[in-house]
Amino acid sequence: MPQQRSEETRAHLLDAAVRRFAISGYNAASVDEICAEAGVSKGAFYHHFPSKQAVFLALLDGWLKTIDSGLESMRQATVPETFVEMTRLLPAIFAAADERLPMFLEFWLQASRDEKIWEATIAPYRHYQEYFARLVADGIAEGSLKPETDPQAAGQVILSLAVGLFLQGVLDPHGADWQKVGEESMKILMNGLAS
Amino acid sequence: MPQQRSEETRAHLLDAAVRRFAISGYNAASVDEICAEAGVSKGAFYHHFPSKQAVFLALLDGWLKTIDSGLESMRQATVPETFVEMTRLLPAIFAAADERLPMFLEFWLQASRDEKIWEATIAPYRHYQEYFARLVADGIAEGSLKPETDPQAAGQVILSLAVGLFLQGVLDPHGADWQKVGEESMKILMNGLAS
DNA sequence: AAAAACATACCGACTGGTCGGTATGTTTAT
DNA sequence: ATAAACATACCGACCAGTCGGTATGTTTTT
16 A cells, blocks of 8 residues: 555545535635544645645536536437436436535635636536537437427526526525425426427 | 715625625625725724624625515516516526626525525525415416426426526626527426426 | 714724644654 | 655734724704
8 A cells, every 4th residue: 555545635635625615615614624624734735735726626626527427327328318317317416415515506606706716617517518408409300309499508408407406405405395396397398398 | 964975885885895795705805805995994884784794694685675676576467477477587687697696696605504694595585486386376277387287396496497597697607698598498498387 | 153062974003813825844654 | 765744833914803083963052
């Protein structure tokens, strides 16, 4: 085990960071706090990351990779099934109950302000937009979706809905039966798009 | 003009606060910053507001009142028209291009963490949920919407979509033709819900 | 009418404490 | 032994909130 301990420390720091950021927010969560929760010193922190922002970017990167792998698994299926699968999986990806969810809100908020973080966020995000637009276009080509649908806009609508469901789930977890709302939204989407 | 100057000062402070909060975020925006932008002293600030949080809550209150008046104007119309009007107005309310929009993201994020702010946010929010659910229920009773629709869930879906559209509009204003996406989303919603 | 008493609005220096980051020393693995 | 991994002590900047004081009315008294 060469640098195993080192990697464990790094993992502990990332784990502590995501929790502190989620609970207190990026600004309010201090490096000292994160170190304490990770059980390491500040020296270790700055040995592994050049700055506080760097941890944040590392977490963002990990989150984007997680979503990507979720999308990748959907990309295997054929198009009509993909579309159904997508509408099923989308809320699951975004709304999986997890105490770290406020972290993602934090990502977006920071992204809207910090140029560096914005670039790291928006590029993959646009990639998702295109992905959904393509899915809709394929559905139309196959005849399973209304031909007059605008693929770009419809893809955006699906993404918007997912984002909205996710956000509400974060802010008011017990405010509704989100499982049910997710299913209802998929019904409405399918009815509204299917030919 | 006795306390006119006083009210002007207060207005300047609120105006400066909403801008600083939107640009820098609640935590990063300092009271000094806000005072400087408002052109008044820190003493004036704490003369008008007991704390930094109090300004935030005052802004939140103003925002909720704005939305409420928008909904109120819709409440006049008869139900089927109301439903169409609603689907038209909703994105307009949330997505009106305005440099202060990130402020609302800030509201939500703070709400997810600060109990006081959460209470001020979530109560009106649940009120909107009920409002939309009732609208859908009325639409079903009138026969204009699918009878098997769950009003609660469907109302949530509409709200989610609005929230998602709004959020994306904030984060990536030039990432799509949001006008078009808004229209498309309304088409899909109507198709998916109409009987 | 004018002065005294009071009230409101505002100023800006200051405080106690926090934070991100650094400098420097110690331990651990190879 | 030597370099990477980690710890400790510390620095300068900043920040929310306080406080003594001023300036500008407003009300009361004479």
